[in-house]
Amino acid sequence: EAGVAQSPRYKIIEKRQSVAFWCNPISGHATLYWYQQILGQGPKLLIQFQNNGVVDDSQLPKDRFSAERLKGVDSTLKIQPAKLEDSAVYLCASSSPGGSYTFGSGTRLTVV
Amino acid sequence: AQSVTQLGSHVSVSEGALVLLRCNYSSSVPPYLFWYVQYPNQGLQLLLKYTSAATLVKGINDFEAEFKKSETSFHLTKPSAHMSDAAEYFCAVSDVMAGGTSYGKLTFGQGTILTVHP
Numbered sequence: 001e002a003g004v005a006q007s008p009r010y011k012i013i014e015k016r017q018s019v020a021f022w023c024n025p026i027s028g029h030a031t032l033y034w035y036q037q038i039l040g041q042g043p044k045l046l047i048q049f050q051n052n053g054v055v056d057d058s059q060l061p062k063d064r065f066s067a068e069r070l071k072g073v074d075s076t077l078k079i080q081p082a083k084l085e086d087s088a089v090y091l092c093a094s095s096s097p098g099g100s101y102t103f104g105s106g107t108r109l110t111v112v
Numbered sequence: 113a114q115s116v117t118q119l120g121s122h123v124s125v126s127e128g129a130l131v132l133l134r135c136n137y138s139s140s141v142p143p144y145l146f147w148y149v150q151y152p153n154q155g156l157q158l159l160l161k162y163t164s165a166a167t168l169v170k171g172i173n174d175f176e177a178e179f180k181k182s183e184t185s186f187h188l189t190k191p192s193a194h195m196s197d198a199a200e201y202f203c204a205v206s207d208v209m210a211g212g213t214s215y216g217k218l219t220f221g222q223g224t225i226l227t228v229h230p
Binding site: 004033035040041042043044045048056091093100101102103104105106108 | 116146148153154155156157158161202204206216217218219220221222223
């Protein structure tokens with residue numbers, strides 16, 4: 001099966017600018033996740049979707065981060081405005097009931 | 113709340129030696145447990161997972177892990193290290209979602225960097 005696709009792979013922006021990341025999960029996976037991985041740490045969940053509904057966004061900094069999954073397939077994560085501490089790898093993952101839990105290659109964001 | 117502790121942020125072994133990466137978890141419900149490997153500038157690749165079947169789980173590349181409920185541990189082992197095993201390894205725990213049919217969020221440990229010396 002094709003993997004989880006993410007773009008772009010790398011992004012460098014200045015603080016206070018906005019940025020968007022895109023994710024296309026594995027076909028048929030109803031559950032989609034966005035994780036933030038800061039250098040030297042394990043990934044931390046930002047938001048979880050079940051189809052196009054939000055299941056868990058308790059760790060999403062909602063004053064600057066937003067995410068959507070309008071048609072229950074691909075998803076976008078946006079940061080506006082970015083801060084220096086948002087520099088991280090943003091990982092998208094998708095899962096199927098009782099089956100695989102697969103991560104994309106991630107987008108590495110550098111905020112300068 | 114769930115949590116994962118990986119003992120040792122860095123582990124160094126010689127090629128051919130036993131690899132042992134330690135993971136302890138806490139969870140209020142029977143957990144699902146995972147080990148992932150991450151190579152530089154890449155995403156997370158699943159090595160193995162425990163989903164309440166056999167307590168000894170075999171994964172890819174000769175890795176295996178044993179679920180010990182009494183010790184709340186899920187340590188990862190490999191009998192003989194290869195140079196290609198050098199990477200960062202993450203242990204993670206997940207609740208089962210409502211209905212028991214899917215995974216919830218993964219809570220990760222801080223990671224263990226494995227170095228393999230010739």
